[in-house]
Amino acid sequence: MAAPTRPYLPSAALRRLVRGSPLLASAAALRESGALPFRTRSLTAPETLELERQGCVCQDWTRVRVQEGFDCASVRETTFEGDVSLARFSGTVMLPGHVSLSTGIRRAHIRDAVIGNCCIHDVGLIARQVIHDAAVVFRVGSLVSSATSAFATGVKVQVGLETGGREVPIFAEMDMELATWLASHPGPSPERAAFDEALAQHQDTVRHAAGFVGEGALICNTATVRNAWIGPNARVDGAQLVRDVAVLSSIDAPTQIRDGAVVEHAVLQHGVQIRTMAVVRKALFCEASGAARHAKILDAVIGPNTEIQEGEVTSSLLGPLVGFHHQSLLIACLWPEGRGNVGHGAALGSNHTGRRADQELRPGEGQFFGLCSQVKFPANFSESPWTLVATGTAVPPGRMRLPFSLVSSEPGQDLPRARPGWMWLHNAYALERAELKLASRDRTRSKSCLRPLLHPALLEIVQRSRAALLEATGRDAWDPSSLPALGMARMTESDRKEAISAYTECLTLAALRALLAGTEGDALAWARGFLASEFPDLPEEQLLKRLPGLERLWVRRVRHSRERDDKRGQAVFDDYALVHAPAKEDEVVKAAVHRARETARLVRERENA
Secondary structure, three states: OOOOOOOOOHHHHHHHHOOOOHHHHHHHHHHHOOOOOOOEEEOOHHHHHHHHHOOOEEOOHHHEEEEOOOOHHHEEEEEEEEEEEEOOOOOEEEEOOOEEEEOEEEEEEEEEEEEOOOEEEEEEEEEEEEEOOOOEEEEEEEEEOOOOOOOOOOOEEEOOOOOOOOEEEOOOOOOHHHHHHHHHOOOOOHHHHHHHHHHHHHHHHHOOOOEEEOOOOEEEEEEEEEEEEEOOOOEEEOOOEEEEEEEOOOOOOOOEEEOOOEEEEEEEOOOOEEOOOOEEEEEEEOOOOEEEOOOEEEEEEEOOOOEEEOOEEEEEEEOOOOEEOOOOEEEOEEEOOOOOEEOOOOEEEEOOOOOOOOOOEEOOOOOEEOOOOEEEOOEEOOOOOOOEEOOOOEEOOEEOOOOOOEEEOOOOOOOOEEEOOHHHHHOHHHHHHHHHHHHHOOOOOOOOOOOOOOOHHHHHHHHHHHHHHHHOOOOOEEOOOOOHHHOOOEEEHHHHHHHHHHHHHHHHHHHHHHHHHOOOOHHHHHHHHHHHHHOOOOOHHHHHOOHHHHHHHHHHHHHHHHHHHHHHHHHHOOOHHHHOOOHHHOHHHHHHHHHHHHHHHHHHHHHHO
């Protein structure tokens, strides 16, 4: 019997996530010493005269302190106000383009700041900042802090309903699990109250008396940076506006804001890239995600390895590895499982019904929205993972519970047609490719997005869907009134029979794979339970002999779906074969073949043991 699931406590998750937070560490350092870890002294009279001869201005030089060994020649044409601490300045730093500059300050206005051994050139105003060694601030309009900023900690991101109700208060180290829990539990509860209290305490603790620029960070050619925590080795280059942000970064996963981007009231985690005129407001970008090419992201949580290009995402929570690379629209969407794709022209935001924008969309894991498809709200595909909405299809409101479906419009029909299991039977190449592709695109440092296609949660959905289809009998055609699992589509009797076959094959293949792997856990327990109910008279060793045949059948499905593409292409283009490898040489097909051969070998070894 499986151990009972422990309740999820968001307040405990917050405390775990912020343990060792660099924002907390820098806030504590400011409260304790207010300076970088180097000792300072007052300027000598000769040093003051030398600085003035070099164009420097200060009404009260006694408030400017320097590290022992300070070289006056490294500071020129600079105005100082308030309390300023300067490092000794030595060596060089590197700018983009492999251009090195000496550390020091040239043509800047600095007020109430701690300046490490870094390079500052041509800056209109630096106020209330701590700038660490090896950083570069070059041709920046202003780099200022209000001295009370928590750097987007506590900003409420409004996901789901545009009219409010699913707010997700963000902080720098938040993960997708916590964000999803908050979006899915909007009502008052003791757990939510405890989280709100813990976040308020964290917000007070993380509040800084100054802005922060980490070691090796680069800020250049940028108009305005305000209330920003810029982590080590981050790059802010050519941005238009950076305001109220926390930018987590490291030498192995540097974060970038560049090329005309605007970022406000946002958290960017390690390895995020916001580029090429993207606009980001009120958002959490998880590790290795990003936005580019004029994308607009407003009130959104973006999961790891998801990049938004060209389109618009508003009031949405997207999970990991969502492809969004063309001009598309996504509004009021909760998609925590992610791993899907939004095609060019897809309009997934038809929630303006003439009344209020208070409806939502919930795609399923791995869902693909084809070119110019439309989904009318409310729509729920969360129990239809790996479903494809075909090009140009208009989907009415509803809730579908049939995985691996093809949903397509047909002339003369009010409802689109659903073909459950179609992806498994007729588009296996896409599923096999997705599993390989998504694993290779996980750029998170901990590889947190790795997940097999046939995981236990998906198999439970497949099992429920098969049961619903087995119970549905006695009709030639089905619609939502006769089969609620269809939600917003219709289905023929032949479609139902094909789906049962696909789901049975999927469940059997997954169960036998788990049985062969033999690793104790929920997957093996589920596999044994399913096989015992499905094949009560056959022992496990006898059932395992069927696995190589099922793997070979899967290889044929993968190869045949790829060969259909080749056949179409060759009929259209004379030189198709010159630029496309045949199906048998395709890397996806070869991976399926390799697994089938390895499975056969392991089964033989088990028989002979």
